[in-house]
Amino acid sequence: MFRRAHASACLIIPITYCRQMVVRAAPFLLAILLSAMQTTGQDVHIVPRTNTFPAGIRASEDSPPRSNTLQVKVDLVLVPVAVTDSSGRLVTGLDKENFEIFEGKERQAIKTFSSEDSPVSVGIIFDTSGSMTDKIERARQVVTQLFETANPQDEFFLITFADFPELVTGFTDSSEDVQNRLLFATPRGSTALLDAIYLGITQMRQAKYARKALLIISDGGDNHSRYHEREIKSAVREGDTLLYAIGIYDRYFSTIEEQMGPALLSEISEETGGRMFTVDNFKDLVDAATRIGVELRNQYVIGYRPVSATSDGKWHKIKVKLSLPKGLPRCAIHAKQGYYAPSR
Numbered sequence: 015m016f017r018r019a020h021a022s023a024c025l026i027i028p029i030t031y032c033r034q035m036v037v038r039a040a041p042f043l044l045a046i047l048l049s050a051m052q053t054t055g056q057d058v059h060i061v062p063r064t065n066t067f068p069a070g071i072r073a074s075e076d077s078p079p080r081s082n083t084l085q086v087k088v089d090l091v092l093v094p095v096a097v098t099d100s101s102g103r104l105v106t107g108l109d110k111e112n113f114e115i116f117e118g119k120e121r122q123a124i125k126t127f128s129s130e131d132s133p134v135s136v137g138i139i140f141d142t143s144g145s146m147t148d149k150i151e152r153a154r155q156v157v158t159q160l161f162e163t164a165n166p167q168d169e170f171f172l173i174t175f176a177d178f179p180e181l182v183t184g185f186t187d188s189s190e191d192v193q194n195r196l197l198f199a200t201p202r203g204s205t206a207l208l209d210a211i212y213l214g215i216t217q218m219r220q221a222k223y224a225r226k227a228l229l230i231i232s233d234g235g236d237n238h239s240r241y242h243e244r245e246i247k248s249a250v251r252e253g254d255t256l257l258y259a260i261g262i263y264d265r266y267f268s269t270i271e272e273q274m275g276p277a278l279l280s281e282i283s284e285e286t287g288g289r290m291f292t293v294d295n296f297k298d299l300v301d302a303a304t305r306i307g308v309e310l311r312n313q314y315v316i317g318y319r320p321v322s323a324t325s326d327g328k329w330h331k332i333k334v335k336l337s338l339p340k341g342l343p344r345c346a347i348h349a350k351q352g353y354y355a356p357s358r
């Protein structure tokens with residue numbers, strides 16, 4: 015009925031709510047460019063892959079922002095879904111009939127279903143605080159391994175953070191450029207993790223593709239941000255972006271912020287449909303990166319039009335369920351938990 019991916023391959027990326035890009039031209043709105051997206055009603059089976067920042071947040075001079083855009087929500091809600099077995103191995107080969115999706119208590123009719131390896135816009139948020147001094151070489155290996163599983167059409171940006179986050183390079187399809195920039199990253203200072211996540215969500219507004227994901231690589235909790243946890247959770251909900259995290263943690267935490275770090279990243283990641291990997295053994299770092307990369311390549315994307323569509327600007331809860339024949343092993347679903355409806 016279905017098959018499992020290799021044991022070393024699993025993880026997340028949500029892009030559930032379809033957004034459109036609108037080009038603004040003063041003094042009036044001149045044109046609307048709809049982002050390309052196929053929405054067929056047929057099942058698509060997995061196919062092989064062919065080879066204005068806030069104060070204190072800076073962008074490097076050689077990484078100018080793309081043209082200003084607005085995102086416009088439409089009535090098709092897209093929900094990226096990853097399925098794993100009890101051992102955390104990715105489950106592939108499922109069909110549209112194996113899924114049910116609910117908005118609130120109302121079951122929704124699945125209008126589109128895909129499991130293709132489509133391009134992804136990926137933001138890498140890399141910790142360069144002083145505590146990373148002995149870990150930064152291994153952390154760079156995580157990024158290298160992620161690129162090993164990438165689609166040739168994927169695009170990336172890089173943000174490093176210590177006392178403040180910095181956009182080192184804007185969106186590029188050159189993984190070599192990102193890796194070269196990381197060679198010059200020098201650990202120092204405190205950890206402005208929440209500010210870095212906010213900058214990542216902001217930068218993702220310039221993404222080319224509908225599928226979007228942030229990968230956070232850090233070894234500690236926040237101790238230097240201007241933004242608060244509540245503000246970041248709200249930004250992540252509105253960002254329509256999967257969030258994955260690899261936490262490189264010591265066995266003992268010296269501060270309360272460090273103690274709260276893993277729980278915070280895990281909570282935020284799971285709400286978007288992503289996941290967090292906690293690593294206290296450097297040997298597991300590369301494996302975690304591989305699992306995330308493979309999961310991004312093998313997600314199911316479910317599309318539906320809400321039965322009771324409203325433009326109330328409120329949070330609408332989503333629940334995805336599996337419908338599998340009896341006798342098959344129990345599986346876990348990783349999907350975003352909701353979306354904000356457009357406002358009138």
